Amino acid sequence: MDILRAILALPSGGSTVADRIDLLHGFVITVTMLVSTFVFVTAAWFTARYHRKQDDQLTENVSATRGGEAVLIVGILSMFLLWWVIGFRQYVEVRDPPEGSEVVYVDAKQWMWKFAYADGRVSNDALTVPVGRPIKLVMTSRDVIHSFYVPGFRVKQDVLPGRYTTLWFEVKEPGTYPIWCAEYCGVSHSLMRGEVRALGADDYARWKRQGDRPPPDADCGRGPGSCGDTSLVEQGRLVAERRQCVACHTLDGQKHIGPTWARLYGSERVLADGRRVIADEGYLTRSMMEPTADVVAGYREVMPSYRGTLTAGETSALVELIRSLRDAPAPSGITLPRLEVTAASDGGTSP
Amino acid sequence: MSSSIPIRPAEHFENLERQAHAARLGMWVFLATEVLLFGAAFALFATYQVQFPHAFKLGVEHNTKVLGSLNTGVLLLSSTLVATGVHALRAGHRKVASWLVTATIGLGLVFLVIKGIEYGKHFDEGIYPGGAGHWFAEHHDRGLAEFWTLYFGMTALHAIHVTIGACVLGALLSSILRGRLGQENAHRLEVGAIYWHLVDVIWIFLWPLFYLA
Amino acid sequence: MSTTPLAPAASPAPEASHAPGASPRPVAHPSYLGVDTTLRSWLLTTDHKRIGVLYLVTLLATMALGGFFALALRIEHLTPNATIVSAMTYNRMFTLHGVIMVWLFLIPSIPSSFGNFVLPMMVGAKDVAFPRLNLLSYWIFVAGSILVLLSTGIGGIDTGWTFYPPYSSISATAVPLALLGVFIIGFSTILTGLNFIVTTHTMRAKGVGWMRLPLFVWSIYATSIIQVLATPVLGMVLLFVVVDNGLGWGLFDPARGGDPVLYQHLFWFYSHPAVYIMVLPGMGVVSEVVASYARKNPFSYKAIAYSSLGIAFVGFLTWGHHMFVAGMSKFDAGAFGVLSMLVAVFSAIKVFNWTWTLKRGAVALKTPLLYIFAFLFLFVFGGMTGVATASMSLDVHWHDTYFIVAHFHFIMVGGTLTAFLAGLHYWFPKMCGRMYPERLGMLSAALVFAGFFVTFFPQFLLGNAGMPRRYFNYPPQFQVLHIVSTVGSWVLAAGLILTAFYFLWSLRWGAPAGPNPWGSRSFEWRTASPPPKHNFRREPPFEIDPYDYTQPLPDEVYQ
Amino acid sequence: MSSFALPKTVVRTGLALFVLWAASFGLSYVHLGSASLLVALAIAAVKAALVVMFFMELLHESLSMKLTLAAAGGLLAILIGLMIADAATREPPPLVPPGYPAPDVAKIPSR
The missing domain is CATH 2.60.40.420 (Cupredoxins -  blue copper proteins)
Structure with a gap:
């Protein structure tokens, strides 16, 4: 099974249904490779064997026999139907949740x-x-x-x-x-x-x-600096990626789904309801926990609450990151988001 | 009766008969595409009707049955007239044919006028495509917006077809009047009439879906 | 876009009679290229051959454009994050690559160019049934293409070529314009298909019965049936998306009770048969090329002819296999799964018939046949992986991953494009009266095959590993395979650019071809190359079957 | 020039169409429940068949044209049939506890 997966570049099978599906996968792909190679080799062989010898060569008519055609059709069709039967049973299994899930x-x-x-x-x-x-x-x-x-x-x-x-x-x-x-x-x-x-x-x-406390080494080994000496800003970057903040907020001043974090800290924000607030630590924390409370003018209420999701450490790391960006350079014109993402882990790595 | 210009087959055809056959087959193939064009909308209607039977019933009941039914009658009559016109031209009666085609076009215009009155009524009531308008503030059933969108979409598309059909018949009428179209190449009027009949057939199905059931 | 490249096609007016094999009589009738050489005479021509050439030139231009986007996409994937463009630009580029390749190139590729050129000759007619409609169809195609390309100028379109709502209903890009362009191109497709159906029915010359039609005609006929019956459904559903996006009618908007899955039903009711619109004409080319170079009758004429019709009809019943994970019911999914298995059988019949046609033939290995070998391998592989995806549990893993991307590129590029190139080499002497350089042809065929394989085989592995399609950023563990794929795309492009160069060269300096350089029995070769305006100078002898290689063809047929 | 005699088939077909038209209109006032749509569609099918056969004269046309229409009609039936089958055989929506957001999305904002 592992060899099969390695050849087909399949990720290791983490679920109960994966093994059977991968077996069908191997069966189907093997037949596919064999048949296409067979057709190619046969065509090449006929070409070599029956090479044209003189320019005006003529040939006899050769035609298929009815029996041969019937055998071919029935053979191919039964192979395909076999695949379908196995595939359909597995499909129904994958679609129908068991009782008591x-x-x-x-x-x-x-x-x-x-x-x-x-x-x-x-x-x-x-x-x-x-x-x-x-x-x-x-x-x-x-x-x-x-x-x-x-x-x-x-x-x-x-x-x-x-x-x-x-x-x-x-x-x-x-x-x-x-x-x-x-x-x-x-x-x-x-x-x-x-x-x-x-x-x-x-x-x-x-x-x-x-609850969802990050494992103690969650911030380690993901970027420059290891666990001990990672600065709070660096940790903030890791959190922003892990929690997908960067899916909506940019770090380089470009406008996206949410406001950019560049030069955000300490600036005056105009809210959708006309109020003005200063983006300080309190504002930033509140925006993470109650995003709909202070929506900035020009943005939609799309951010979910991170209350109970972000740990206190993560929150302060994020705030520290945003604070570090207060003197970021001005954005170079309006371009669309360029989000840098580091590795998401491969399928099924054991801890 | 105007004098006729001698009518010859096109350069790449052996004879007129073959050309006429090609023209009719071409029109039938084109009608097949029209059937599938409207068919896609019918398929949407049918599936939404299965998903929201209640809302669709409500929509049908709100529609003006009398006007829709009158329009069905108008189209049926026009179809009968143009079919008679084809027979007349085949028998060499250009004048009769031209009058019948004129009447058909007239009935087509009547159909469009009645359709326009209906649209006006809907807009007055606050029913617009896409579930816009104040009528939908009082009627909330899920699927009502879909019913009216399909209603406007399909009847408008049908009305466009009526317009095109009337234009085609108008062009043929002018050919008859100028003596270019006569007994020998009556297949051209036939082909135009077939198109008109198809427009009629589509309405025959739109009528029960939007007005009756 | 369409007018400038005409010059090279119009410039040579080769004299067919200079060919060594033909009788040395002076040319009495000018070829279709020579009758009138003004630009106007080309743009307003009703000659099916000239319209075929117009299409060919236009389609080569659109293919180059689509290929340019493809190369840019591959370069973008050299690194896991932004390489040369932003995410938004990337999304627009893959959409345009799809839209251009599907509607501006693949759908009309073989039917509109080679079909227009040779189909009337193959049935022994002077022209198609409705020549003016044919010209109209070309200009409608040009108009639709211009609309699609205009939409690039005003913001592009970022929905993917499948235009799934509700995303396409709310996308702020130029969705209505691009979709209207596709809608208009649909009319062109329908009119071309209609013309071919009526031509095949009513314009066959005396002696050309249904069972004596060249197999290319059968495949184009089957294609036309699909074009005529499937395209209107696409047109309707695209119109609804246009009013959704432009006017907010919301027919597929879930907030108003709309069901986006119904869009997918209607879209694939067209777009799955559309796959056969693309590949069936390719199959027709294969049938012609194999018989001509093997100089032998097809192993089973009827099986190949009827399987074309079979594909056309059963192809309509399989659209739901694009929707196994789309939220369709299990009942429908199962039904579509088993119906999909049927259609593959028809293709399998064809493949085995082509291969066995070579047996006991007199095979000459020329460039077109080389392309056909590429076709056989790639199409079988692509087709079998298609059957694999109809094995439903596997599709759950593969759906919307690079596996699917690789699969359909094996069919579309490995199948249709190689067949298109085979046809281009095969009929080039017929169209222009000149030969292409054979060795360069072989070299570029090898480059195209190798480049294609290196480009797309890694994508099967990417898909297995789970890489979803339409991803701008991707996890770095996929980078190696992506780089291999990108390098392959350069080899493929090199092969195609080489091909373009030697064809342009051959237009002027290629060796004169003579009327029938391949010694084919098919009807379109029984006249001069290039053919005269009305195809045949005298009533051509159709008493010898188009695949009868048991007797020599009498010399009079070329006069 | 003789006077024009009305073609009998056309007149009879026209009359039949109007009879069916009236019947359909009348039946719509009779409460047939869910069958009323099917009845109305059946009458419509008969009317359409009359128009196609006698007005469009498909009855006398060659096989190729009959097949053309049959192909279009057949495919349309398959399209509608399989689409309805999907909508009708989907799993019923799962029970969702109160408090969990219902699947009604916010109305898609027009641009």
């Missing part, structure tokens, strides 16, 4: 994933699930069509506005698995990413108690 509600919007758990907790872009239990996602979209895709699980489902669609999976091994949006949804489509954090029983129980 744990339900998580998914709300997609440009360009983030929002998860609401049965116990009332919410999180953005990180879906925490236990290993070994079927999870059913009930999904809808706020704006356009998105598609919830976890390559490591071999599952995908479009997320439609105005409707619920469902998807389910059961994770086999603890680890993090990237979530990608697979349906084109606008300018930052390729940044609409998240991850599934599959936890073992103990870790999951601890998460249930303590």
Whole structure:
């Protein structure tokens, strides 16, 4: 199985359905390679064997036999139908959530994933699930069509506005698995990413108690400077990427979904309702926790609340980052967003 | 009766008969595309009707049944007249044919006028395509906007077809009057009439969907 | 856009009779190129051959433009983040690449150029049934293309070539203009298809029965059926998106009860058969080229002819396999899955028939046949991966990833483009009366094949690894495969540029071809090259079958 | 020049069309429930068939034209059939606890 996956460049199979789907994958692709090579080699062989010897050479008529044609048709059709039978059974299995699945509600919007758990907790872009239990996602979209895709699980489902669609999976091994949006949804489509954090029983129980605290080494090894000596600003950058702040806010002064962070700190902000405020620490923190309270004029109320999502440390790191940008150079004209993103982890890396 | 110019097949055709066959087949193939063009809208209508039966019933009941039905009658009559006109031209009665075609065009205009009156009525009531207008402030059923959008879209497209059909018949009428179109090449009027009939057939289906059921 | 490149096509007026094989009599009738050489006579021509040439020149220009966008996209992916353009520009570029390649090049590619040029000759007619409609269709195509290109100037369009609402309903880019352009091009497609259907039915010369039509005619006929019946559905649904975006009618707006999935149904009802609009004519070219260079009758004429019709009809029943994860019901998904399996059988029949046609033939390996070998390998691979995606659970993983991108490029580029190039080499002597340089042809065919394979094979692996399509930023672990793919695209471009150069060279300096350089039996070769205005100078002898290689063709047919 | 005799087929077809027109109009006042749409469509189909057969004279045309119309009609039936089948066989919407946002999206802002 691992060899097959290595040859086909498939990510390791994190869900219970992955192994069977990959077996069908291997079967189908092997036949495909064999048939196309066979056709090519046969054509080359005929060309060499029956090479034209003189310019005005004539040939006899040769025609197919009816029996031969029938065998060909029946043979090919039964092969294809076999694939369909296996594929359809697996498809139904992937579409039908088992009874008693744990339900998580998914709300997609440009360009983030929002998860609401049965116990009332919410999180953005990180879906925490236990290993070994079927999870059913009930999904809808706020704006356009998105598609919830976890390559490591071999599952995908479009997320439609105005409707619920469902998807389910059961994770086999603890680890993090990237979530990608697979349906084109606008300018930052390729940044609409998240991850599934599959936890073992103990870790999951601890998460249930303590919430979405980043693991102690979460900031380490992701950029220049290691855990100990990473400055608060540097940490802020990492948090801004991990929490997908940069999907809407730029660091270099360009206008995007949300206001830029460059030269934001200390400036006077004109709000949608006409009030004016100074962007100090309090304002910045409030905007993270209650984004709709002080919407800046010219922007839409699209930012979700990060209350309960950002830890106190993360919040202060973000504020420190924004403060460090107060003297950033002026933006060079109006260009569209250029967001630098570092590695999202590969499918199914074990912790 | 005006004198006729001798009518010959086009350069690349062997004879007139073959050219007439080609023209009719061409028109039928074109009608097939028209069927699919409207068919796409019918498919949308059918699927939304299955999804929102209640809203669609409400929309139909609100529509003006009498005007729609009158319009159906107008089109049926026009179809009968133009079919008679084709027979007349084939039998060599240019004058009769020209009068019948004129009447057909007239009925087409009557249809457009009645349709215009209906549109005016809807706009007065505050019904606009896309669920805009004050009528939708009082009627909230999910699917109503879709009903009226499809109504305006499909009937407007049909009205455009009526207009095109009337123009085609107008051109043919002028050919008859100038003596370019007669018994020998009556297939040209036939082809134009077939188009007019198709416009009629489409309305035959629009009528029950938007006014009756 | 369309007028300037005409000069090279119009300039040579080669004398067919100088060819060594033909009888050395002076030319009594000028060729279709020589009858009238003013620009006006070209732009307002009703001669199907000239219209074919007009299309060919226009389509080569649009292909170059689409190819330019493709190269830019590949260069952008050299690094995981911004390389040469911004995300917004990238989104506009991949949309335009798709729109241009699909509607401005692939859909009309073979039918409108080669179909127009050779189909009337293949049925023994002087022209198509409605020559003026044919000219109108060309100008409608030009008008639609100009609209689409204008939309680039005023903000482009960033929805992807599939225009899915609700995104296309709210996108602030020039959606209405571009969609109207596509809508207008649709009319051109319909009129061309209509013309070919009626021509095939009513213009066949005496002795050319249905079962004696060259197989290219069958494939174009089947294509025309799809064009005529599928295109109006696209037109309707695009109109609704235009009013959605432009006037806010909101037919697919979920807030008003609209259902975006219905758009996808109607869109794919056209766009899946459209795949066969693109590839069926290519199959027709393969049938002609294989028979001509193997100098043998097709292994089973009827199987190839009827499978074209089979593809045309069953192709209409499979649109839902683009929507397995779109929120369609399981019942519909299963039905579309099994119906998709049927259509592949027809293609398989064709592939085996072409291969076995070579058996016991007298095969001469020329450039067109080389392209056909590329076609066979790439099309089979692309087609089989298509069947694989109809194996439904696999599609759940592959949908909207680079696997799909690779799959349809194997069909569209590996299939249609190689067949188009094969046809271009095969019919170039017929169109211009001159030969292309054979060795350069072979070299560029090898370059195109290698370049294509290196470009798109890595994309299968990218898709397996989960890389979604239409991604501007991508995770760095994919970079190696992306770089390989980009390098491949340069090789492919080099092959195509080389081809362009030697064709331009051959227009003036190519060796005179003679009426039938390949010794083909097909009807379009039974006249001078280039042909006279009315195709055949006398009633051509159609009593010898177009695939009968058991007897020599009498010399009189060329007079 | 003899006087023009009305073609009998056309007149009869026209009369039949008007009879069916009146019948359809009358039936719309009878409450047939969900069957009323089907009845109305069936009558419409008969009327359309009459127009196609006798006015458009498809009855006397060659096979190619009959096949053309049949192909168009057949494909349309398949399109409508499979689209309705999708809408009718989708899973019912899942039960969602109160408090969780309903799937009604905000009205898409016009530009």
